[in-house]
Amino acid sequence: MHRQPIVKVAATDVPGINRIGGEVRILLSPKTVDATEGFMGTVRLEPGEFLAEQYNPYSDKFCYLVRGEVVIRVDGAEVKLAADEALMVRRGQRHRIVNAGGETALIVFQISPLAPRPELGHVDTEEVPHPESPVPQVGGVRDGWQRPTGGNS
Structure with missing residues (x-):
């Protein structure tokens, strides 16, 4: 059996990105945990x-939705969570x-499957609030971490 390293990622380990609004943190991804x-x-x-459309x-x-109240508009229909x-x-x-409520909303999200390439996975359909902010990085290998090279252990 091929063993992968066990990698724990804290929210403070990854940058918060506000390009599309709010604060987005990519925790578990090809870049952080392979x-x-x-x-x-x-x-x-x-x-x-x-978050911009x-x-x-x-x-x-x-x-x-872990905390708060949000309205998610999906193809024009509004859903309250x-x-x-x-x-x-x-x-x-x-x-x-x-965020339609009076407190900070916290959402945990999972996106799958992966797009063929990271830059193809997301399309903005309205102007983003902070275009100067970097795009969240999903792909690649995190700094200083080597992927396992094969073999059974």
Whole structure:
């Protein structure tokens, strides 16, 4: 059996990106844990903040609201989520998330499968709030980490 390293990732280990709104952190991904089928992260939205409308042409997005209240607009239909509720956005569906409550909203999301290349996985369909901010990095190998080279152990 080929053993992969066990890698724990804290939210503080990865940068928070605000390009599309809120604070997005990519926790478990090809870059951080050598994931091959998708990636997982968090979104924090302050009251009134939003994630700009987008779609994922190759991937489904699974969203679980840990805290707060949000409205997710999916292809024009609005869905209200409260804490401990989840929603799946299918590949190709335009979606926008707004914090509709009075406290910080925390969303955990999983996106899978991966796009053929990272730059193909996400399409913005409205102007992003912080275009000067970097695009979240999902692919590649994290600094200082070597992928296993094969063999059984």
